[in-house]
Amino acid sequence: MAIGFRHHLQQQLHRLAVNAGRPFVSWAEPWEGVDPVSFFMQGPSCGFRERFFWADRTGGTILVGLGSVYAIETEKADSRFDDVEAGRRRWKKEMEPYGAADAPPLLFGGFSFDPYRPGTDMWRGFPAGKLVAPAALLAVRNGKTTLTVTVPTDKRGRDWERVGRLLERISDPMAAPKRLPRLVSDEEEEKERWLAAVREAIASIRAGALDKVVLARARRLAFAKTVDAAAVLQRLREQQPFAYIFAFEQDGRCFIGASPEQLVQKEGKMCRSVCLAGSVRRGADMEEDERLGAWLRADRKNNEEHQFVVQMIGRLFSSVCETVEMPPAPQLLKLPHIQHLCTPVVGRGCRERSVLRLVEMMHPTPALGGTPRDRALEVIRALEPLDRGWYAAPIGWVDGEGNGEWAVAIRSALLAGKEAMLFAGCGIVADSDPNSEYEETNVKMAPMLSALGVMNDG
Template sequence: MIEVSETSLQSMLEKAVNEAKINHTSPLMSMTKEIKKIDPILFFEAAKKSAMDRTFWSSTADNFTVVGVGSAYDLIAETNRIEQTEAVWKKLLDEAIIHNPYETPGTGILALGGMSFDPTKQKSVLWKNFPHLAFTIPKFMLTEWEDACYLTMNIQVGKDDHPLQLADKLKRTEDMLLNTSGYLPEEPDIDKTEEVAPTEWKRTVKYATDFIKEHSADKIVLARERLVRLTDEAVVSTTLNKLTDTQPNSYVFAFERAGDCFVGASPERLVKQDKNDVLSTCLAGTAPRGKTKAEDARIGTSLLHDEKNRREHDFVVKMIRQSMENFCSSIDVPEEPVIYPLKNLQHLYTPVNATLKEGYSIFDIIGELHPTPALGGVPRNKSLAFIREHERVDRGWYGAPVGWLDSNRNGEFAVAIRSGLIQGNQASLFAGCGIVKDSEPEAEYEETNIKFMPMLSVLGG
């Protein structure tokens, strides 16, 4: 990684072209500057004019948002995905030429993306535009953190490129992106919704409880799908705006690929990295919110003392702690969970703080943690085998890690729940729940209905 002090875009590009000629490489050139405040969602909407794919990530509790436009480089892997991606990422950073005088997380070279829940499962046509793993280093990137705003331009440069022409083209696109309209289009209404084989799903729940009672597993997470048809093409920027307004304490995300867009608002952090400090989250055990403060408190207290939900939560806590021990030291886990409130739901929550050991990265932790018991089951191999054989839905990226990492050893990944895949005027929504030996199919079905609500409500339902 070459850190440079030049502030002229053209001089940066000249240096990158010279590096390409001398070293016979195609380095990434990255330049970050602070700009006046701009609404990230309006920036996302303005990027639609560019005809480039867009990415969006927001941690609503941290006042942190990243919007990516286009691709300077795509990291894509179908097999050995974690190891292969980390090797390519390291090589890119070693050769990169970076001007970034800020310590702000989410600036400089940053990759946003995710992966499929199960890379051994053949993709259906629904997820044809989403590889088993795909991370994008955006060509243009807006980062909002607390009260500051930054614009980063990334471009891969070759030995035959012309710095002046590249600089002129980048500047024209920058001007277009920063020229926001000041308003968002109206979201269309829902025309109709359709549940995918609900009776069959309930039968699968019953079969899973029988399977568990035979001591073949402790917990199996089953997901199902709900189809939504809109009166017109979905407006992703408006959907994101509604999600950020209505889903506090969540990670709001959108990953656009060839016109399809995977969108959601997940409350479940998988892992966060700040240099050597890492934080994971155990979020398992679910109940609805009450209509009054008193009812809400009663439901929360009941959730804290509910045997099924506590057992489900303890599965996740134990697994995350054991996984972190392989790569971390100074692991701190509270003895009891607390309630984590969201708009429609409340969950049992336990944070896990640790220090990353030398030689390990956020990729190591992701590879070890996924899938957590909250999305796969316990034991992992038996529950995944059951899901592969009996679950009708193709989860795609649902339930898998999505997030970002940057060139300054910062990053954050969430588990992609409360989400859906938007394709034109249609959306496939996904929800799941953990099945244990005393699960009742009808009760689990109603729990998934609650979990559909965050996406249904912002799509006009």
């Protein structure tokens, strides 16, 4: 990008900062020709300690954030959604947006799965709830790219400096992401122990204590060198075209994944969700693939698993929307490694003003927790030794108007230095077979294994 343009942007910011009546000012400009992953890669060398990446299922919206000029963070289990929503409103009042009106500044963040469970050191930096306003946001919407820069008007803090550095470098030709390092060890929780937990869950369900519970397991990979989050991102973008591609990084620890599951989207008075539960692998050829798909559609156990989600989301949408539409029977969603039963839901005339309220009501759906919710959470606490952290929890963005989109952070891994911790779970119901459920979690880890270069896809 021309030097003149950079000066123009910096001058705008300075002029606005001097005259602004609020603590933060932002400026948005069309900024074509910058690749989202290259932009993500600029972060550390400009001094930004936080980075996020978001691409929606269609790839139509891509958001990449560097730095954090304004962060809302909470560890309060009871009030975490109130805390972040209050923070969002405060941010809106303190922030004066200028420039391209179609690229409003926004907050990006996530929540932990279960804030009532004590966290471990593994998830340091990923609290019960966190939203971040990036200093620099690259947004691609409908084929148009915009750069939005947000800085404090008192010119204190390091963000002016970092943004200045970024503007100097943003158009430099970028190096490719680092090559993925060699795997040196691979540990998973003992299979027998996990199967025993599943058997116990099945027994509780058959005894009538609950209807469904989702149990997860983890796999820890260690590599010869540090894993470059940008390299993993790039591979996920190539390999998982119909998933939400997300990354949330702070101080070198990056939670990253390719989730097919939308939790909720709000756009004005319209809201959407996708019920996703019930799974089978892809076939080796078209014939086998279709046979597996037909089996999944007809299978009683998988349909039961799925219907708990449809009932809950249908009921919830009915309580906050004037009208709710969903197809009468689930569709098949085919992803590179797995196929799912899928029921999209659209609600119109939504009475909630902020998508964060919808996130609060919906999390965890029976696709990630179980039915009834509280029983399922108790069973997870009792039977799952894992610290889920942000796995299986909401991740996404919200703007000043309360619009935004959130996915469920599955098919994911936490990258920390030379290590990657992968997570996968599955819905246990009365008719579950422990070994098939175990196999299902393996299939669900395949996308991350493949992005990490550990598994070769045939």
